[in-house]
Amino acid sequence: MEADGGDIGIRLAARKSAIGATRRTGSPAYRGRSNYIPEDPNWVQPWWRQQAAPPSTPSECVWSVCVLAAILLADDDEVFRAVICRCLRAAGHTVEEAADGKEALKFLAAKTPDIIITDILMPNTDGIELTSAVKRGHPGVRVLAISGRRQLGSVDLLHLASMLGADATLSKPFAPEQLLEMVAALEGARTDPA
DSSP states (O other), rough: HHHHHHHHHHHHHHHHHHHHHHHHHHTTTTTTTTOOOOTTOOOOOOTTTTTOOOOOGGGGGGGOOOOOOOOHHHHHOHHHHHHHHHHHHTTEEEEEEEHHHHHHHHHHHHHSSSSEEEEEEEEEHHHHHHHHHHHHHHHEEEEEEEOOOEETEEEEHHHHHTTOOOOOOEEEEEHHHHHHHHHHHHHHHHOOOO
């Protein structure tokens, strides 16, 4: 049993050393991120903070529902954005991030994504306003509205988003498979002229 524990410790130390070396060399994957490397040799970076290279071909996608899409994710929760971006990028999608609806609208002025995934409750410009603006200015862009708070008083937020033009809704929390299936369906609907 000692040998197994020692081997794991050696592998973790080697991994930590490799991560640290990559960060110190200024790799683009880590540019702008924290250079904090704990002194504890058993420390492993949490899975939602680890960087994964996107697959080079669709056949390398982990999920069978992989349809490559350009996605704009608007959510004020930084950790949630990081987790969702990691999931979507691992499936081969291109993902841009916005911390609120105002940032998303600025992004839309420069580029048009295939799909926008937006939280409903955000500061500055919320997901309802964003959905309305997208459907007025970019009717071909599909909108997936998500929210962890379904009701606000007597108003069903996800139903309201649907009424204002959201193509699909998803209530938080959800499984990665649910999100990827929804994105694949939206991308298929966007490219299918029917």
